[in-house]
Amino acid sequence: MACHLHILTKYVKLQNIFLHFRLRKKQKYARAPNESEGYGNDMVVSENQVLDWSYRLTLRVFPKEKRRLALWPENPSDFSETLEEFSTKVKSMMDYLLKCMARSLNLEEGSFLDQFGKQSLLQARVNFYPRCSRPDLVLGVKPHTDRSGITTLLQDKEVEGLQVLIDDKWVNVPTIPDALVVNLGDQMQIMSNGIFKSPMHRVVTNTKKLRMSIAIFNEPEPENEIGK
Numbered sequence: 298m299a300c301h302l303h304i305l306t307k308y309v310k311l312q313n314i315f316l317h318f319r320l321r322k323k324q325k326y327a328r329a330p331n332e333s334e335g336y337g338n339d340m341v342v343s344e345n346q347v348l349d350w351s352y353r354l355t356l357r358v359f360p361k362e363k364r365r366l367a368l369w370p371e372n373p374s375d376f377s378e379t380l381e382e383f384s385t386k387v388k389s390m391m392d393y394l395l396k397c398m399a400r401s402l403n404l405e406e407g408s409f410l411d412q413f414g415k416q417s418l419l420q421a422r423v424n425f426y427p428r429c430s431r432p433d434l435v436l437g438v439k440p441h442t443d444r445s446g447i448t449t450l451l452q453d454k455e456v457e458g459l460q461v462l463i464d465d466k467w468v469n470v471p472t473i474p475d476a477l478v479v480n481l482g483d484q485m486q487i488m489s490n491g492i493f494k495s496p497m498h499r500v501v502t503n504t505k506k507l508r509m510s511i512a513i514f515n516e517p518e519p520e521n522e523i524g525k
């Protein structure tokens with residue numbers, strides 16, 4: 298594997314970003330109503346929308362020129378450097394996996410990777426799920442599939458919550474310390490002609506402990522035609 302997993306412990310501190318946040322800071326980095334980047338919760342798109350029980354900090358990391366640095370927290374002071382380093386390592390692991398997946402189908406190694414392109418989008422999302430008094434009524438994230446090509450998740454070390462739909466049943470994804478969960482998104486399903494699936498997943502809430510996770514989404518350059 299291109300990335301030694303034990304180094305991940307270092308990045309768990311990225312999650313502590315929320316502990317450094319004060320209200321004033323949250324406003325400074327707040328997501329504008331019609332934009333996806335910044336700190337906040339769901340974008341409201343309809344009247345009767347049920348909101349997720351979560352706060353997120355969403356930042357585009359690559360292409361580097363597209364970064365909106367005004368939304369990158371200054372505290373902890375090594376936040377930007379750590380996110381950049383983590384994202385770079387995750388991206389190289391993703392590239393390796395994409396090559397392996399192509400080879401597993403007897404395709405040219407670059408068949409998927411080339412469709413992502415050199416300027417593929419890499420977005421980081423730090424998720425924070427507060428405790429919730431009614432987990433029977435409220436979800437941390439509603440059922441969805443990722444629109445990315447490929448996603449990695451650094452889960453909370455202790456608190457479970459992620460579930461994946463297998464044969465119409467929600468199955469818990471266990472927390473494995475120092476491991477990344479790799480998920481495939483819709484664009485990979487399209488590129489592989491449905492051989493690789495983009496699984497339905499959700500996050501449940503709990504009454505006892507807040508949960509944090511860091512998702513890294515990688516998707517092809519927006520102009521690229523995929524699945525040709």
Ligand SMILES: O=C(O)CCC(=O)C(=O)O
Pocket residue numbers: 422424438443450452458459498499500509510512
């Ligand atoms: O927090 C998690 O474990 C999953 C989050 C997720 O599915 C997402 O951000 O798309």
Ligand SMILES: [Fe+2]
Pocket residue numbers: 441442443498
């Ligand atoms: Fe997801």
